[in-house]
Amino acid sequence: MPELxxxxxxxxxxxxxxxxxxxxxxxxxxxxxIDRPDLDTFVRGLEGRRLADIRRRGKYLIWDxxxxxxxxxxxxxxxxxxxxxxxxxxxxxxxxxxxxxxxxAIHYRDQRKFGRxxxxxxxxxxxxxxxxxxxxxxxxxxxxxxxxxxxxARVKSLLLDQRVVAGLGNIYADEALFLARVHPACEGxxxxxxxxxxxxxxxxxxxxxxxxxxxSTMSTYLPPSERKGGYQQQRRxxxxxxxxxxxxxxxxxxxxxAGRSTYxxxxxxxxx
DNA sequence: ACCACAACCTGGCCGC
DNA sequence: TGCGGCCAGGTTGTGG
Numbered sequence: 560m561p562e563l564x565x566x567x568x569x570x571x572x573x574x575x576x577x578x579x580x581x582x583x584x585x586x587x588x589x590x591x592x593i594d595r596p597d598l599d600t601f602v603r604g605l606e607g608r609r610l611a612d613i614r615r616r617g618k619y620l621i622w623d624x625x626x627x628x629x630x631x632x633x634x635x636x637x638x639x640x641x642x643x644x645x646x647x648x649x650x651x652x653x654x655x656x657x658x659x660x661x662x663x664a665i666h667y668r669d670q671r672k673f674g675r676x677x678x679x680x681x682x683x684x685x686x687x688x689x690x691x692x693x694x695x696x697x698x699x700x701x702x703x704x705x706x707x708x709x710x711x712a713r714v715k716s717l718l719l720d721q722r723v724v725a726g727l728g729n730i731y732a733d734e735a736l737f738l739a740r741v742h743p744a745c746e747g748x749x750x751x752x753x754x755x756x757x758x759x760x761x762x763x764x765x766x767x768x769x770x771x772x773x774x775s776t777m778s779t780y781l782p783p784s785e786r787k788g789g790y791q792q793q794r795r796x797x798x799x800x801x802x803x804x805x806x807x808x809x810x811x812x813x814x815x816x817a818g819r820s821t822y823x824x825x826x827x828x829x830x831x
Numbered sequence: 832a833c834c835a836c837a838a839c840c841t842g843g844c845c846g847c
Numbered sequence: 848t849g850c851g852g853c854c855a856g857g858t859t860g861t862g863g
Contacts, residue, residue: 562856618857635857637841652841671840673857712834721858728856777856778843797856818836820854 561634563618563693563726564769565780565788569640570615572783576642581609581660589654592667594675604678605630605657616686617725629682635673641666641783670779689725693762694770698724700759707747707755714750714758715743716817727762729819730775730797735761737796742828743821744814749831768793796822 561569585602587593593601604624611625620640622630632640645662655667655676667674677685690706691698706723707714717723718732727735736743738761741754750758774780774788777798781787795805800813800822809826 565856633857635839636855669840670842671855673840675858710833716834719857730856775856780856817834819857 561618561638561774561780562728562731562769563615563766564731564772564790565774565782566618566620566634566726567615567770568773568782568788569634570613570620573620573640573642574613576663576783577610577659577665578612579610580663582606582657583660584658586656586658587654589672591672592654592669592674592676594677596678601676601678604628610659616682616692617689617721618728619686619689621682621686628678628680631677631679631682631685632667633675633677634669635671635675637670637779638674639666639668639779639781641668641781641785688722690720690722691724693724693726693766698759698763700756703759703762704750704752704755707750710747712747713744713816714741714747715819715821717747718762719817719819724762726766729821730777730794731762731765731769733797733822734765734794737761737823737828738764740827742830743816743823745831754831796824798822 582605585605587598587602590598608624610622612623614621618633620632624630642663642665645658645664650668652670653666653668657665679685691702707717710717715732715736718727735758739757741758769775769790772789772793773782775790776787777791796811799811802811804811804824804827807826809824811822812825814821
């Protein structure tokens with residue numbers, strides 16, 4: 560489900576609810592949720608520690624613990640996090656609850672069970688291989704060009720590769736390619752300098768727009784506030800096959816790239 | 832090293 | 848109503 564704008568929205572909404580509070584009890588209802596270490600070590604490692612901060616790297620949420628260590632969450636397709644009173648009912652597909660000293664509990668819910676928890680001393684054990692943050696000041700078109708150079712895979716596949724740039728998924732990759740007027744099946748290494756520059760700017764623009772809208776709620780995504788994201792109203796091509804291109808009126812096409820549905824305008828994004 | 836694809840899960844929707 | 852097939856915002860492992 561969530562891409563960078565959704566994960567960042569979740570982070571911003573969670574911070575005022577939980578940061579500074581101590582964890583008093585951890586309940587895991589589906590053990591494979593814990594990627595590492597083992598279940599018992601994970602539970603004992605969280606209990607008694609204080610939530611010092613929540614950061615984001617790509618699509619990962621990093622919860623800094625005091626004293627020491629990081630609880631890292633990846634929501635994959637359908638993971639949801641919200642905070643409830645400790646005696647509130649538990650929704651279906653809830654796989655963990657983390658009880659805080661103030662009587663509230665953090666609920667983790669995940670219909671498809673793809674999401675994972677990690678507890679590590681060194682966060683780079685989990686996020687160390689990610690590419691640059693696309694909203695960081697120092698992310699440049701030159702960096703993107705360098706990571707595309709020589710690559711023969713289709714540019715859409717490369718945008719989904721988190722080592723090229725961290726945080727894009729299927730929605731925002733398609734939206735960025737449309738804004739940049741780049742065909743999704745174009746070989747990554749064949750983009751000329753101007754096209755890479757447009758793509759860099761488009762990625763930035765799309766992520767900022769989506770962040771302002773608090774992300775996209777296509778189906779299961781809901782941030783902790785349970786106020787749906789709004790970007791799904793603004794998307795230009797994603798899941799709009801057969802509808803007119805907002806720029807030229809040509810009907811949006813759908814194809815399959817990297818195993819994922821891919822939407823583009825055949826007129827505005829000609830093959831190269 | 833690079834690339835494409837199956838696998839991991841569950842549920843919704845569509846056509847027969 | 849029921850069943851098969853396809854679809855879904857992500858990542859990892861495998862085989863070519």
